[in-house]
Amino acid sequence: MPCWSMVTGEFRTVSEGNDLTNVYSLRQNSASPLLQQWFTAAYQGIEAANLVIANVPNISMDDAVKKSMIGEAKFLRAYYYYTLVNIFGDVPLKLKPTGQASDGLIARSPVKTVYEQAIVPDLKDAEASGLPATPDGNGRVSTGAAKALLAKVYLSMAGFPVNETDKFALARDKAKEVITGGSFHLFQTDGTLTWFNKLNNPDFDNKEENIFSINFGLDIVNNILPIELYPKGVSFNRNGYVNNDMGLLYPETSFLASYDPADLRRQENGFFYDTINVDGVKYSFPWSLYKFFDKNLLNRAPRSGKDFPLVRYADVLLTFAEAQNAADGSANSDAYAAVNAVRGRAGLPPLSGLSQADFQTAVWKERVWELCAENKAWYDIVRTHKIFDAAHGNFVDAVGFVLPSGATFQTANLQFPIPLAEVQVNPLLK
Numbered sequence: 001m002p003c004w005s006m007v008t009g010e011f012r013t014v015s016e017g018n019d020l021t022n023v024y025s026l027r028q029n030s031a032s033p034l035l036q037q038w039f040t041a042a043y044q045g046i047e048a049a050n051l052v053i054a055n056v057p058n059i060s061m062d063d064a065v066k067k068s069m070i071g072e073a074k075f076l077r078a079y080y081y082y083t084l085v086n087i088f089g090d091v092p093l094k095l096k097p098t099g100q101a102s103d104g105l106i107a108r109s110p111v112k113t114v115y116e117q118a119i120v121p122d123l124k125d126a127e128a129s130g131l132p133a134t135p136d137g138n139g140r141v142s143t144g145a146a147k148a149l150l151a152k153v154y155l156s157m158a159g160f161p162v163n164e165t166d167k168f169a170l171a172r173d174k175a176k177e178v179i180t181g182g183s184f185h186l187f188q189t190d191g192t193l194t195w196f197n198k199l200n201n202p203d204f205d206n207k208e209e210n211i212f213s214i215n216f217g218l219d220i221v222n223n224i225l226p227i228e229l230y231p232k233g234v235s236f237n238r239n240g241y242v243n244n245d246m247g248l249l250y251p252e253t254s255f256l257a258s259y260d261p262a263d264l265r266r267q268e269n270g271f272f273y274d275t276i277n278v279d280g281v282k283y284s285f286p287w288s289l290y291k292f293f294d295k296n297l298l299n300r301a302p303r304s305g306k307d308f309p310l311v312r313y314a315d316v317l318l319t320f321a322e323a324q325n326a327a328d329g330s331a332n333s334d335a336y337a338a339v340n341a342v343r344g345r346a347g348l349p350p351l352s353g354l355s356q357a358d359f360q361t362a363v364w365k366e367r368v369w370e371l372c373a374e375n376k377a378w379y380d381i382v383r384t385h386k387i388f389d390a391a392h393g394n395f396v397d398a399v400g401f402v403l404p405s406g407a408t409f410q411t412a413n414l415q416f417p418i419p420l421a422e423v424q425v426n427p428l429l430k
Helices: 003-007 018-024 033-058 063-088 111-127 143-157 167-181 195-199 253-258 313-328 333-345 356-370 376-384 420-425
Strands: 210-214 272-278 281-289 308-312 386-389 394-397
Touching: 003 018, 003 376, 018 033, 033 063, 033 420, 063 111, 063 143, 063 376, 111 143, 143 167, 143 210, 143 308, 143 313, 143 376, 167 313, 210 313, 308 313, 313 333, 313 356, 333 356, 356 376, 356 386, 356 394, 376 386
Parallel strands: none
Antiparallel strands: 210 308, 272 281, 386 394
């Protein structure tokens, strides 16, 4: 769920859920069910990964399969920890399975320690474990996913709170490996579909641009996000379903206005839409997210098998461009090619001749516009301490910024509180 997008100034919610409106207004607290859900799910995933890593080596099976299975587990453990440190900051570091209740009484480790002892080594191991180059349409962890996530991790470590600027070069090199590897590419419009309709089409899950995703299966594990993002109270489905209680994310007016009018992402049926034609009838509603619109819902709402992207090739291109510019003191031709590939697909002219600072700002803007509603903006706020002021089209200090909700961003808002229930059972988390 892209709920962290509600604290970036880019999106608002009209959901009737108090937890979501509290996040939007920066009123969330340690009793939040949403935070508990994220924290619990992450550590459940970590526990499962720990069990695989600890026990699979002792199983009699094909060595290549065994190595690959452990590599997948280490990738997932790294991803869970990467999510945790970006949401909660310092968190308990647990790398062995639970044997007894006291094993869960662990103090918080600094973010830097979690990166160095878990995230980076796990991703390096995953990269070297013989995984397939791509997800091959089945959604499994790939070498490309390990490289791409490691590039993003290095970019995060170059910023707050670790501040190891030598990691820019490592992010540059790892992202470059993904680019030159040739296994992934941006979706492009063809005679059949626009690239937007490939991005939100389940038939293109785990292919081409989608490097790693949360996978769903229709009527096996349905994805509720596409229906949660439906415009609230509008009925345009053939089965009569009406979304009366969701309206999870709507773009802020200032955010929509920040796009260039020529930007295809801003135009109807790009990343957003305010009308839809179904069987010759036109329906209108406030501007909503088309980015995750699953057309299959017209017949089978609220059920969807659409995957949610966690790592896209567009993100890798922008990661490379930013990291190369920062590591080398100015953008080279490869960095311009990377960011211009994203811009060109959006119908925008290429960038050229920018200073180091201006190129960085240009890439940051592309990250905001291209990766909106994918939770990436929150991660960027954490590592840069900057936020996009959409009304003025520039980046400003996050702390002190007044969000469209009227809430003023505080230093404490750079991370979310550890859930109260966790602190109650583990006093070491206080």
